[in-house]
Amino acid sequence: MKKKLGAVFLSMAMVVSLLSGCQKKNAADSDGVKIYYAAIESGDYYEGWASQLQEQAKKQGSEFDVGYAENSVETQDAQVKSAVSDGCNVFLCGLVSADIATEIKAAAADVPIVFINQAPDDGQLEKDRYVYVASDEYMAGQYQAEYILEKFGSKDEINVAILKGPKGASGTVGRTNGLKQTLKASGKKINYVFEDNADWSADKAKEMMDMLLKTGRTVDCVAANNDDMASGAVTAFEEAGVDLDSVLFLGVDASEVGRQSIADGKMDFTVYQPMSAQITAAVLAAQRLAEGKSIGDIEGAAKDGKYILIPFEKVDASNVAQYM
C-alpha cells in the first residue's frame, strides 16, 4: 500500500516537474516577452507610436515587432496569424475596426492582446487577457466641462457649440459624453446651439462654424473633441470678426496646433493626452500578460482588470508653456 502511494506521488511529482519544465522551456524559447504591434496604418502618427513602443519594449527587455494593416481587416488578420506562428507571445493591437475584435482574437489564438488606439467593445475584453489601454476619453470631456463651468460660474445659461469627431469613434463618444454629462450635472441650463461631427477636421469645423455664425446664434463656447477642430472654429470666428475672448475654445490632445493656439491666446483650453504614459502602460501590460500575470497593480488599471485608463492633464494658458 505504502509502495503504491509512493508510486502515485512519484508519478504526480514527475508530471508536475515535466509540465513546469515544459513551461520554462517555452519561456526560454521565446527568450522572454515577444511583442507584436499590429498597427492600424502606416504614417507619422502610428509609426510614432511604434517607435515609442519599441523603445519602451527595449527598456523592458522585450522583443518587439510591428505590422501596419493599412486599414485592411484582412491584412491585420494575416499579420496577427503570422506573428503567432513566429512565436510572439503578446499583441499590442490597434484594431482597424472595433468590429473585428473577435476575428483578431481568433487569429491570435491563445496569445493575449493589449488593445490600443482603438477601443473594442466592452464585451470583447477579458480580465488579464484582452485588455484595453487608452486615455480616459470621458475624463477629457469632463475636464472641458469643468473648465467651461469654471469660466461661466456666474452664468445660469450657457450656449455651447460642440464639434465632434467621427460618428461612433471612441474618442467622440467618450469625450462628448464626459462633456455633456458633466455640464448636465451642473444643473445649469445648457443650450447646445450647435452639435455636429466635424470628423477631427479643422476645415469641416471651420465650415460648420461659419454656418453657425450665419444663424446669428449666441455662442459662449466651442468645445471640440480635438484641437484641430477647435482651431478650425477659432479660424471661423476670427474670420467672422468675433472677439475671440468672448468665446471659449476648447480642444483635446494638446497637439502642437492646440498648444500653439493657446499660446497665441486663441484657444483657451485643451487636455494633454500623455502618450508616453499610455505607451509605458501598454508595454508593461503586454509584459504582464505575456508572463501570465495580472495587470491589477499598473496605475490606472480598472477594477474589472479589463482596462488601463491613463488620465489626461489640463492645459490652458497658465501652463501651456510646460508642454511646448
Add this chain to the structure above:
Amino acid sequence: MKKKKERQTKPGKFISIKTKLLGIILPVVIIIVTVLTGLSYIVSKNVMKENAEELLQTSVKGQVSDIEAWLDQNLKSFQVAKQALEQVDLNEKQIQGFLDAYYGFDSNYPNGLYIADDDGAFYCAKAAQGVVLREPNEQGNYINNGDFSDAGDLADDTGWQFFTAEGGEAAAEIKGNEVSITTEQEGSADYSVQFVQADLPVKKGSTYRVSFDAYAAADRTMKVGISAPDRDYKRYLEDTVVELTTEKKTFTYEFTMGDEDDANGRLEFNLGACGSTDAVMISNVSVLMTDGAEEKGDASEDLAGDVTQTEWFQSGLSRVNMGFTNAYANEKGEQIISACGMLRSASGKVCVLSADMSLDKVSVYVNSFVKMEAAEAFLVNKEDNTILASRDTSLISKSLDETGDTFMKAVGDRISKADLSIAEIDGNMTGFEEIEGTDWMLVSYVPAKVVYQDLNNIRNIMVLFGVVSVLILTGLLERIIHIVINPIKQLTDVIKAMTNGDFTVHSHTKSNDEIGVMSWCVEKFIDTMCDMIASINKVSGVLHNQADSSKDVSVLMFSASKTQNQSMKELNETVEQLSISVNGIAESATTLATLVTETRDDGEGVSSKMNETVDISRKGKAAMQDVSAAMLNINNSVKKLQLAIDEVEKASEEITNITGVIGSIADETSLLSLNASIEAARAGDAGKGFTVVATEIGKLAQTSMESVQHIDNLVLEIKSSIGDVISQASDSVVNINNSNALIENAAETFDIIFENIDMVGNLVHQMIEKVDQVEDEARNVAAISEEQAASAQEIAASSDILVEQANSLMTNSETVTNESNELTNSAKELSAQIGVFKIGS
C-alpha cells in the same frame, strides 16, 4: 431451569430494520436531493439571470443597432438629398419640383422634405400642404346647386353629374328645380344609372345630415350614399335603400365622418339594378354639417407664420449634417421627430432642410425591434429625459418624471446619474443603450418575473424531479431493503417461531451473503434443537413412564404396607387375644388341675367310701343272710341299682372316652404349643397360621373345659347316682330288713354287687389314676399355657414392633408415593414443557 438474570427477558419496543434503514437513508436522500435541487436551482438562477441579462443586453444592443441602422438609413437618404440640393443651385420652381418628388417617396417620411430659410420662406411638396375643405354656401349646404336652380349643371364636370354604366340606359334632366331621371335599361349594377355630386368636403369627426325630396312614377327603390373616390370608393354614408312612392317625400340621413378629412366626398344616387325603370324625381338636396369637429386653427397660416420658430428649424440651425430633433407635436398635433440640418446654400441664406418622421413610426420600430419576449422598450432623450418613443403613445414627449410611474422615474434617475449598467429596477430587468449620433437612449426592460418564469418552471420541474426522485429512491430503497431484509424477516419469523418453541419452521434463504450464512446457521440450529428436543422428549417420556410405574409401584407398596399394617394390627390384636386366650387356658388348665386334684380327692373319697361300701357290703352280706324276707325287695332294689350301675358304667365309659379325648387334646395342645412356639419364632406371615393355631388351641381348650365339665357333671351324676344307690340301699335295707328271703338273693346279688363295686372301686382307682394323669397333663398344659402366654406376650411385643415397622413402612411408602407423584408431576411438567417445542413428526 434457571433463567439468566442478565439476559433481557423481553425485547424492547419493536422497530424493524427496514424502518430504521429507511429512517436513516430517507432523510439523507431527501436532504441530498433537496440540497442538490437547491444548488441546481441557485446555479440555474444565476446562470439564467446572467443569460437573461446578456440576452437583454444583446437585445438592447440589437435594437439599438437596428434603430441606428434605421436612423442612419434615413439620415443617409436625407444627406443624399441634401447634398443634391447643395451641389446644384436650383431655382424656386426646381426646388418645388425636387420637394414634390420626395412626397410619398418613403413611407418613413411620407410628406417628403421641406426647406425653410431664416426669412421665413417655406417650401414643401404641394401635396403635403394639407386637405383644404371648401366652405358651404350661406345656408350651410355643401351641395352646389342643391335646389337645381341651375338647369345647365349637368353639362360640365362640376356640380351635378349623370353617368350610366354596365348596361344602364337612362337620361337625366334638370327642370323646374328638380332633376328627373328616366331609365330605359336598369343595367346590371346599382351604379348603372348614377346621379352624383363630387368634391364634397367631409371633415373628420363632423356629423352631416343628408336630405332630399324625391318621388317616382311608380313605387320603387334607389340607393343613396357618400363615397370616397380617392379612397377606393370607401363609403362615408353607407349605401341606403330609399323607398320611393309616387308621392313626394323628404328623406333625411345622418353620418359622422370617421376618416381623415376628405375634400373629395361624393354624393351618389344609384338607380341601377333595383328592379324598376320608373322615372325618379329628386329635389332640394342638401348636406349640412350638424356637429362640427373642433377647429385646429389654420395650418397653412402656421406654416406660413413663423417657420423659423419651429422646433425643426431651430434644431436644424444647430447642425450641418442631418440630425434628429427631439420629439415634438407638429401643427396637426401629431408626435413627430424631424431630421434636419443647415443647408449649405450659395445664396448665403441660412436654410434648414427638414423631414418629418412620425414618432408612431419610430415607436413601431422601437417596439418591433424588441427581441426578447415580453420585453418592452422606449426611447428617451438622455439630455432632458423626454420619452421619444414608447408603445404607450400617450407617454411620448413626456418627461420620465412626468409619467408618474415609479419605474420610469427610477429609469430617469439612472439616466441622470449616467448609471447605465443593466439592473433590476422596480421589478423590471432594465438595460440601457445609447444610440450613437444622437442624444437618445434606448431603455429596454423585461419584467423580472418573465425572466424568472422559466426559472419558476425549472424550479417546479426541479421540485417535481426532486419529489419524483425521492419517491423513486424511496420505492427503490424500500424494495432493495425489503429484498435484502426479507430473508432477515423470514429469519426473524423463524426465530420468533423458535422462541415460541416451534421448530417445525424452516429458514430457506438462497442468498449467498451474511444473511444466507445466518439462515443456514439457524437452519442447522433448528435441526440440532429438533434432535435435542426429540431426545429430551424421548427421555422425558421414559422418565414419565418410569415415574408412572414407580408411582404405581409405590401405590401398590403403600396399599400392601397398609394391608400389612392392617394385618399386623390384626395379628397384634390376635396375638393379644391369643395371649389372653393362652392366659385363660393357663388359668383354665390351672383350674382344671385344681379341679382334677379335687376330683382325685373326691375320687379318693369315693374310693374310701367304696372301701367303706365294701365293708358295709360285707357287713351287708352278713346282714343279708339276716334279711331273707326282705331279700326280694333287696332284689328289686338291687335290680334298680343294677340300672344305676349301668348308668355309672356308661358314665364311666364316657369318662374313659373323655380322658382319652383329654389325652389326645393334651397331645395336640403340646403339638400346637410346639407349633406356636415355632411360628412365634418366625415373624410376618406366620401370624395367620398362629391365629389358626391359637383358635385350635382355644377350641381344644374349650373342648377340654367341656370335657372337664362333663367329667364334673358325670361325677355329679355319679354322686347323685351314688346317692340314689344309697337311698336305694337304704330302701333295700329296709326291704331286706323286711324280707329275709330276699336277703338271701340279695346276699347273692350282693356278692355280685360286691364284686361289681369292687370292680367300680378298681375303676375309680383307675379313673383316679387317670385323673392324676389328667392333673399332670393339666398341670403340664398350664405350664405350657403359661409358657405360651409368655411367648404370646413376646409375640405381642414383637408384633408391636412389627406394627410400628409396618407403620413406618406405610409412612415411607406414602412418602414414596408422594414423591413418585411429584416425580410424575415433574415428568408431566417436563413433558409439557418439552411438548411446547414443535419438532414435527
